[in-house]
Amino acid sequence: xxxxxxxxxxxxxxxxxxxxxxxxxxxxxxxxxxxxxxxxxxxxxxxxxxxxxxxxxxxxxxxxxxxxxxxxxxxxxxxxxxxxxxxxxxxxxxxxxxxxxxxxxxxxxxxxxxxxxxxxxxxxxxxxxxxxxxxxxxxxxxxxxxxxxxxxxxxxxxxxxxxxxxxxxxxxxxxxxxxxxxxxxxxxxxxxxxxxxxxxxxxxxxxxxxxxxxxxxxxxxxxxxxxxxxxxxxxxxxxxxxxxxxxxxxxxxxxxxxxxxxxxxxxxxxxxxxxxxxxxxxxxxxxxxxxxxxxxxxxxxxxxxxxxxxxxxxxxxxxxxxxxxxxxxxxxxxxxxxxxxxxxxxxxxxxxxxxxxxxxxxxxxxxxxxxxxxxxxxxxxxxxxxxxxxxxxxxxxxxxxxxxxxxxxxxxxxxxxxxxxxxxxxxxxxxxxxxxxxxxxxxxxxxxxxxxxxxxxxxxxxxxxxxxxxxxxxx
Numbered sequence: 001x002x003x004x005x006x007x008x009x010x011x012x013x014x015x016x017x018x019x020x021x022x023x024x025x026x027x028x029x030x031x032x033x034x035x036x037x038x039x040x041x042x043x044x045x046x047x048x049x050x051x052x053x054x055x056x057x058x059x060x061x062x063x064x065x066x067x068x069x070x071x072x073x074x075x076x077x078x079x080x081x082x083x084x085x086x087x088x089x090x091x092x093x094x095x096x097x098x099x100x101x102x103x104x105x106x107x108x109x110x111x112x113x114x115x116x117x118x119x120x121x122x123x124x125x126x127x128x129x130x131x132x133x134x135x136x137x138x139x140x141x142x143x144x145x146x147x148x149x150x151x152x153x154x155x156x157x158x159x160x161x162x163x164x165x166x167x168x169x170x171x172x173x174x175x176x177x178x179x180x181x182x183x184x185x186x187x188x189x190x191x192x193x194x195x196x197x198x199x200x201x202x203x204x205x206x207x208x209x210x211x212x213x214x215x216x217x218x219x220x221x222x223x224x225x226x227x228x229x230x231x232x233x234x235x236x237x238x239x240x241x242x243x244x245x246x247x248x249x250x251x252x253x254x255x256x257x258x259x260x261x262x263x264x265x266x267x268x269x270x271x272x273x274x275x276x277x278x279x280x281x282x283x284x285x286x287x288x289x290x291x292x293x294x295x296x297x298x299x300x301x302x303x304x305x306x307x308x309x310x311x312x313x314x315x316x317x318x319x320x321x322x323x324x325x326x327x328x329x330x331x332x333x334x335x336x337x338x339x340x341x342x343x344x345x346x347x348x349x350x351x352x353x354x355x356x357x358x359x360x361x362x363x364x365x366x367x368x369x370x371x372x373x374x375x376x377x378x379x380x381x382x383x384x385x386x387x388x389x390x391x392x393x394x395x396x397x398x399x400x401x402x403x404x405x406x407x408x409x410x411x412x413x414x415x416x417x418x419x420x421x422x423x424x425x426x427x428x429x430x431x432x433x434x435x436x437x438x439x440x441x442x443x444x445x446x447x448x449x450x451x452x453x454x455x456x457x458x459x460x461x462x463x464x465x466x467x468x469x470x471x472x473x474x475x
Contacts, residue, residue, distance in 0.1 A: 011051060011134040013186040014144065018130045019047050020179040021151045024158035026123050031167045033115045042082050043123040050075070050131030058136065075128040079121060087116055109300065141190045146319060148183045153314055155179060379449060381440050385430045388452045396460075405431050419458035422451040 026040040050071075057071045084091060084098035091098045105117035155176065389399065396415050399408045409427040413420045429448050432438040440448070 010139055010186065010190065012048070013182050014139050014147065015047055015051055015131055015134040016182040017144075017147055017151050017179060017186065018134075019044055019127070020175055020182070021154035021158065022047065022123070022127060022130070024155055024175060026119065028158055028162050028165070028167060029115075029119060031162075032165055033119075038086055039116060039120045039123065042086060042120065043127050046075075046078070046082075046124045047127035047131045049078070050128040051135045054132040054135035071132060072128075075124065079124045082124070083117065083120055087120070111296070139186070139190060141187070144183070144186050144190055146315075148187070150315060151179060151183075379445055381429060381433045381445055381448060384445060384448050384452060385426065388426060388455070391452075391456060405434075415460050416455060416458050417461055419455045422455050422458075426451050426455070 023040060023044055026043050027037070030037060030040050053074055054071060057067050057074075060067060060070070062070070079102055080099045083102050084093075088098055088101060102117050102121040105114040106121055108114070109118070392412060393399065396412060403411070405427050409423050412423055416423065426448055429440055429444060433440055
């Protein structure tokens with residue numbers, strides 16, 4: 001019994017990943033059409049029930065073809081039974097109409113559309129196929145990665161469709177977190193099985209603890225992101241993106257407007273292109289006497305072909321990405337780290353980097369506050385002279401490392417001759433406090449501040465010298 005449960009654990013995780021996106025799409029369709037849930041929970045039950053049924057059918061002493069037929073006959077009977085209970089409870093059990101109600105809805109799709117019957121029929125068939133596929137095929141590391149990518153895109157598409165149709169789906173954070181948790185668990189279990197072929201379950205505590213820690217981190221980060229990312233924030237981001245695109249479009253339109261227009265031929269105005277107004281052709285096709293049944297068949301075929309092409313293209317992209325990863329992993333000398341240590345270490349490194357950046361930003365803010373507010377509230381001789389040095393370095397000339405404070409005073413006096421007394425006073429106060437150990441009182445510091453203010457407002461000789469140089473060059 002324990003060995004059988006171990007065999008069903010990885011297929012159950014794999015099926016749970018697929019059930020997440022199946023539930024999202026079934027939920028969107030049913031809420032859009034009916035406004036309440038009745039068929040979607042039954043579809044999810046079909047998915048997990050088919051896993052158990054397929055595992056039991058495979059143990060029968062029959063050929064593979066008869067096992068598959070038996071498996072799908074069980075689905076047909078169960079789907080008809082669920083349709084009788086959910087969609088036609090007033091129908092008597094003695095009548096055989098409830099047994100063929102769902103297939104009849106698919107056959108009559110050409111004439112009418114019964115959304116509830118079709119959703120239950122197609123949804124349960126899809127769920128039954130996914131459950132049987134998970135139980136009948138052995139999962140690999142590559143297939144789990146492909147299903148993760150495929151399901152992630154389908155989940156995103158379902159959420160965007162629900163947002164566009166304004167369907168009240170609640171917050172999709174819990175469903176997304178469940179999908180990520182199942183994906184990480186499945187990939188981790190598969191990776192552990194590849195590394196140690198002894199058993200399908202992790203035998204060491206290090207792997208189990210790392211996997212649980214990883215899932216807990218993903219849950220916490222997902223909940224924080226779900227709290228922060230609201231529909232209003234998404235709307236603001238979309239509006240910002242539209243504004244940026246319109247600005248880029250306006251720039252390109254302005255650039256193209258600067259280009260010269262092509263010259264007109266001498267014979268007169270140019271003839272309109274061959275692909276001009278085709279409204280007449282469109283009206284002709286609209287009034288063409290197509291039979292109503294043929295239009296319905298063409299519409300159904302068009303929907304099936306378009307959806308099939310989209311799903312096939314999505315799956316091909318996922319397989320191409322996996323083929324690229326497989327080629328990179330097969331290169332000699334390249335080692336792929338396991339999920340239980342590598343991804344957890346990357347998350348820890350990212351959190352440590354965020355912590356370092358936060359401390360750095362906090363230190364910068366604290367320094368700015370101390371420099372701007374603390375120095376203004378309680379100025380000292382050091383802060384006054386440091387501010388004076390920053391101003392002189394930007395506006396006049398920087399102090400060289402070999403210059404003393406009095407030599408630097410002489411250099412500044414050449415640029416500000418009218419501020420020589422104030423320069424001498426500021427320099428002397430700083431020199432006595434810095435090198436003589438004489439701490440000035442608050443009155444002297446205030447006078448030092450006023451002297452620095454007068455120095456900043458005094459005229460500079462550089463402007464006069466530059467004017468004379470320009471005049472001599474002109475002569």
